[in-house]
Amino acid sequence: MRLAKFLAHGGVASRRTSEEIIREGRVTVGGEIVTDPARDVDASSGVAVDGVPVAGEEARVxxxxxxxxxxxxxxxxxxxxxxxxxxxxxxxxxxxxxxxxxxxxxxxxxxxxxxxxxxxxxxxSFEVAKTYKVKVAKGPVSQRAVERLRAGVKLEDGRTAPARVVRVSGTVLELTIHEGRKHQVRRMCEAVGHPVVALERVKFGPxxxxxxxxxxxxxxxxxxxxxxxxxxx
Known part of the structure; x- marks a missing residue:
């Protein structure tokens, strides 16, 4: 494997930044400084950056x-x-x-x-659900607003998919969606007349x-x- 790719897989930096680190003379292979990002190495080559060993492919966490x-x-x-x-x-x-x-x-x-x-x-495409606890203004939230959220709300970038909505109190909703549009929950609540005061994600998939x-x-x-x-x- 090329040295720059080895460093990137080892979690040191992106491949481009790894190339810069190598050219700066900060990388050693077997104790010797190497400045060629294309140098072939593997886990047994003894690669180190600033004296710190690099193990190669990082463990998935x-x-x-x-x-x-x-x-x-x-x-x-x-x-x-x-x-x-x-x-x-x-x-x-x-x-x-x-x-x-x-x-x-x-x-x-x-x-x-x-x-x-x-x-x-x-x-x-995988429709992984995400659940939010949402405190809104201009409460109490009406049943009509809840039904609109459940049916899907028309936003400037299109109608949202139906959401699961539980009315916890007059101003607190538990809202579950599987889309990931920018500021989606805030925009959905704003669209039904209830700007978000506080938003907390409480569940991601399982x-x-x-x-x-x-x-x-x-x-x-x-x-x-x-x-x-x-x-x-």
Whole structure:
């Protein structure tokens, strides 16, 4: 495998950034500095970056995060804002958010380095359900508004699929959707006359937020990951 690809698979950086790291003379193979990104290596070659060994293909991991308000759901941010990836302790290579939440939204978010799983959980064709606890303004929410949400709401980018809606109280709804349009829940509630005051994701596929405290993370067990892989249609 080419050295740049080996570093990328090992979670060091993207392939392009790995090439830059190599050319800067920060990478050694068998104790010798190598500046050629195309150098062939494998797990037994003794690759290291800044003296830290690189094992090669990284282990696939999935973390559940209770995202606090004020954090952005991205692995990089040009405005130096707090990122959800900062909440995971230790070094796990490149972790990416699955199913983003707005900076002002909270609740269950997944972080993983498993691209295939991330695709399955977010692509509309798999219809993986996500449930939100939503506090709205201008309550109480009428039965007519609930029925409109259940039937699908016409937005500027088309009508939404029918949602499952439970009226918890006059101003709190539990809303389940399987689409992933930008700001979808907020726009749906606005469309029926009830702007969102607070939004928390409480369930992603079969995984529930449970008692995970805000700002805390936990690594999912193998059975939990397998259930996620089987979720959706």
């Amino acid at each position: 999935v973390f559940a995060v209770n995202k606090p308000m004020g954090y952005v759901s991205t692995a990089k941010d040009t405005h130096d804002r707090r990122k959800v990836t900062d909440l995971v302790p230790g070094r796990h290579g490149r972790l990416y958010p699955v199913g983003r939440l707005d900076v002002d939204s909270t609740g269950l978010l997944l972080l993983t380095n498993d691209g295939a799983l991330a695709h399955r959980l977010t692509h509309p 995984l529930e937020l449970g008692d995970l405290a805000p700002g805390k993370t936990r690594r999912l067990s193998a059975p939990e990951v397998e259930r996620l892989r089987r979720s959706g249609v």
